[in-house]
Amino acid sequence: MNHYYTDLHIHIGRTKSGRAVKITGAKSLTFSNIIAHARDKKGLNMIGIIDCHSPEVILEMEEHMETGELIELSGGGLSYGGLTIIPGSELEIYDENCRGPIHVLCFFADMTALKQFSDWLKNHLKNIHLSSQRIYVSGKELQHKVKELGGLFIPAHVFTPFKSLYGKGVQESLTEVFDPELIDAIELGLSSDTYMADGIKELHSYTFLSNSDAHSLGKIAREYQTIAMNEPTFQELKKALSNQEDRAIVANYGLDPLLGKYHQTACEKCQHHFDPNVGKCENCGHHKYVKGVADRIAELSSEIKNRCKRPPYIHQIPLEFIPGLGPKMREKLLDHFGTEMAILHEVSYEHLQQVVPAVMAERIVAAREGSLQLAAGGAGKYGKVI
Template sequence: MAEYFADLHIHIGRTKTGRAVKITGAKTLTFSNIIEHARDYKGLNMIGIIDSHSPEVLEEMGQLLQAGELEEHPDGGLMYGGMSVILGSELEINDESTQGPIHVLCYIPYLDKMKAFSSWLSFHLKNVHLSSQRVYISGKDLQRKVKELGGLFIPAHVFTPFKSLYGKGVNQSLTEVFDPDMIDAVELGLSSDTMMADQLSELHRYPFVTNSDAHSLAKIAREYQKIEMAEPSFHELKLALRGEDGRAIRANYGLDPQLGKYHRTVCAECFTFTPSYDEACSKCGSIKKVKGVADRIGELKSSAGLQYGRPPYIHQVPLEFVPGLGPKMLEKLLDHFGTEMAILHYVPLESLQNVIPAKTAAVIDKARKGELRFLAGGGGKYGKIAD
């Protein structure tokens, strides 16, 4: 057994030919750029590409397999050197049961099965080339198709105010939309953590995953998990989500929820913090609000909190959030220590101080120890480090 760092929610911005996949994703987010950056700069051992259904992305994967740069693992996933690529698809459902669009993540074990999934999807959505497209079937029908292909089904960023299971303020339970027995895990999103999510008793049965939802190379691994497996493959990931045969998620690493874009309720016009969702903004008088994740969870609360046996949720500050740590200084750190995973987990403070200013090194160290203070985010704006 070994421990592996995994970020299972990374978008494709453009194909190799320049065709848009995730329209809001960076143009540099091509498949080839992602796998190189995730392995060699971030230090990840497993990634999920959740636009793998796009035909040109599938074509590029096939070309890299033929060239010998990728190799299909017999237990699922594509191997790029020592890093595993899990094939996934983010889709949007919005039938009469959802009361608003909901994003879900579907992971398929093998390339030929993902091609079959892509072909099937082309009959149920308007543009199979694009990411996060609305699929015109029910959530339960989509679950059944994923399971037919041997896949994994995970509701995405379940508390964010837009396009999520709980965020819209209408859906009160996942059983209204999904078959609970065909859910393999729940993705928390940037503005919540394990303690917050476990206040919903219906989530107690599911493992929590923490992923970046990266729309740029820099955002890869801003959230991830440490998984104990025999090797990085699709089958081993499935066992880890089930907690079987000694496989398990050993730790979730994510932003302190205050750093997330939707942690607290704010005025939709001026972003002023608004303690009451129903009162006019004290600054501009607007009655339009963006409800924060913390307040939404408070409405749904049905449990006291953390369940026994959960892995630790470790609040982590991505290096790009560290004040004073610009691209050149980050490059200097990477030149010395190899990957962001090494810097965030293993490099001693004294070694950091030998490479970058002591003040910046101290912030990184305080972040690793959970000693920083934050100004909470909301309404689509990230929080900030207050120290």
């Protein structure tokens, strides 16, 4: 069984013609740029591009197929220069059963299913060209359509305060909106990890994913996982998500939850820690706050005597979070060692200090070992390394 680095939540910012797909995504997030950066800079083996329902993106993919650069794999998925692409779509559900909008990821095995899904979406979206659009069907109806086309259905960044399943989407249970039997996995999001999420009993039967939700090239693989599969294909991924035939998630790699933008409850205005019992921000006096992921999970959790057997969740600090490690120094490291995966997890201290100052090599190793001191993020502001 082989192990593959996988990030299944990467946005397309613009099409080849310059048309916006993910409005908040960087213009450099084109289909071709994503592939080159994910494969050559980050060292990933499989990625999920989740705005592939957009008609111009489909046309661009078909152009690559005509030239032979992009090929459909017999086990599902698409291959471009050795990198496997799982095409998908992020959509927003806000039906009569939701308290607030919920984002979900839908993935498909091949271009035929993807195009059928896109054609179906045209009748249920206001703008088929854009990412993360509200779909005017129920959550369960969307689930059934995805399954009809042989796809995977995964609630996205489920604890984020806005536009997520547990953020504001449901009061207590995913069954308020979804058929639990038609969910293939749960994406945790940046401000939580396996240990936190396992406090919620109804999630125990699902595989947990840690994905980047990248809105720029640099954010690709800030969270990812290694997956044991025979080969990097859609069908092997599907087996891994349900732990079939020794396919499985081997390890999740993600930000320490303290670094996430919504980990602690914080003031809406100044992002300072906010104690709801006080009733106002002790820093600026503002009265509104954004409930943190840690507090929301605590509300939903129960005492668990026997926790699930899960793969390890390895807290990592991406190179861009390490103080003093600027773009030029990161590029120098990449030129010498190839990929960020290698720098973060494999290159020795002795080799690192041959390329960067000893203090920077020490910080990279300390990040690897989890010994850096962190300040928690909240209300949309990332945590930071102190």
